[in-house]
Amino acid sequence: FLNVGQGSPTEQIANIMVGLEAEMMKEKPDMVMVVGDVNSTMAAAITANKLHIPIAHLESGLRSGDRGMPEEINRIITDRITNCFFITEQSGWDHLIREGQEEEKMHFVGNTMIDTIVAFEEEIEKSNVLEQCSLEKDGFVLMTMHRPATVDHPKELEKLLSLMEMVTQKLNLVFPIHPRTVKNIEKFGLKGRLNDIAGLVMTEPMGYFSFQKLIKYARFILTDSGGIQEESTFRKVPCLTLRPNTERPSTITLGTNELVTFDLGVLKEKIDQILDGGFKQGEVPPKWDGRATERIVGILKDIL
Structure with missing residues (x-):
């Protein structure tokens, strides 16, 4: 889409931001949704922020506690400038509360990765x-x-x-x-x-x-x-x-x-x-039911 080639992480992030800025200025979105914790997640969030476009972050609040992981830095920076938090599990909610985010901006919706499995x-x-x-x-x-x-x-x-x-x-x-x-x-x-x-x-x-x-x-x-x-x-x-x-x-x-x-x-x-059959059986976490996307769309209809 943006034809961002190989390069150092810094070079790729910069090229993503330059490419997305042109697209956002052309399309003038009411909100930009970013997903996950990869470099393009953070790059898109920063670009939207600089253009004064509200940001929604899907999979927000997840933390490993290991700042040696590039993904952890991407998560933290993205969430600091996010306006609407879509949360997949309880730990995400707990982390965002501890970091001082406002509950009215937080939405526990479930896991869209599970939606994809169920749909296909x-x-x-x-x-x-x-x-x-x-x-x-x-x-x-x-x-x-x-x-x-x-x-x-x-x-x-x-x-x-x-x-x-x-x-x-x-x-x-x-x-x-x-x-x-x-x-x-x-x-x-x-x-x-x-x-x-x-x-x-x-x-x-x-x-x-x-x-x-x-x-x-x-x-x-x-x-x-x-x-x-x-x-x-x-x-x-x-x-x-x-x-x-x-x-x-x-x-x-x-x-x-x-x-x-x-x-x-x-x-x-x-x-x-x-x-030997002695390992834990486990259970599926709350709202991992294939309907997270429906919940997100409903919330976006209300706030946009």
């Missing part, structure tokens, strides 16, 4: 990804790992391969692998070890329907990502998140997610607990 359930179920990868329902593990702390350092990549070797002793492991990870595996001389892992199914990054079907029918999930914590909680699929924190705590307090240190002994205990 038929298409998700029609995906033939299980057949393509020769997988059985509940007979495989899904892994997503992409954070630089995990895949950009040789020792951490070696630990990741050890985890793969451990998991595939019991179940097939599906790993949609990022091109950067492939490049680093080759760079660090680990390609031969990777290729020797029996039961590992490596794929390129997948389309939405196929990936959602893998989430739905995985025995459990290993991840360092964000959104999949919510999707697995909705599906009530166990999820082990290899991070020290999460901006989505309802997936832990209510759902099927658990934060786990990247320690092979600890991970083995958790995996055995899942396979």
Whole structure:
């Protein structure tokens, strides 16, 4: 849309702002809605603010408490200049109250990511990804790992391969692998070890329907990502998140997610607990019912 190419984060943010400013001045919107916590979220919010256009932030109030994460800075800055807060879970409400936001601007609407799953359930179920990868329902593990702390350092990549070797002793492991990870595996001389892992199914990054079907029918999930914590909680699929924190705590307090240190002994205990049926069952958080978008549209009709 804006044809923003590659570059440093600062360069990309600047180019997004310049491009969006022209669009906003042309379209003259009554409000700009920004979503999530990526660089374009913050860039769009700042641009709207400078043009005196009210801002609505979907997924507002989420906090990991880790300001070393670029996403955390994006969330904080965006919420400081937001006029209308659309909140997905209780922690978002609590954080915004503590930060001094006014309740009349805050709306607990639920999770639009779940709306998408519900709306496209038929298409998700029609995906033939299980057949393509020769997988059985509940007979495989899904892994997503992409954070630089995990895949950009040789020792951490070696630990990741050890985890793969451990998991595939019991179940097939599906790993949609990022091109950067492939490049680093080759760079660090680990390609031969990777290729020797029996039961590992490596794929390129997948389309939405196929990936959602893998989430739905995985025995459990290993991840360092964000959104999949919510999707697995909705599906009530166990999820082990290899991070020290999460901006989505309802997936832990209510759902099927658990934060786990990247320690092979600890991970083995958790995996055995899942396979033995002793892992928590979880529940779906409030208003994750496929109707968040309806609530948002109703609120926008009232305030615009």
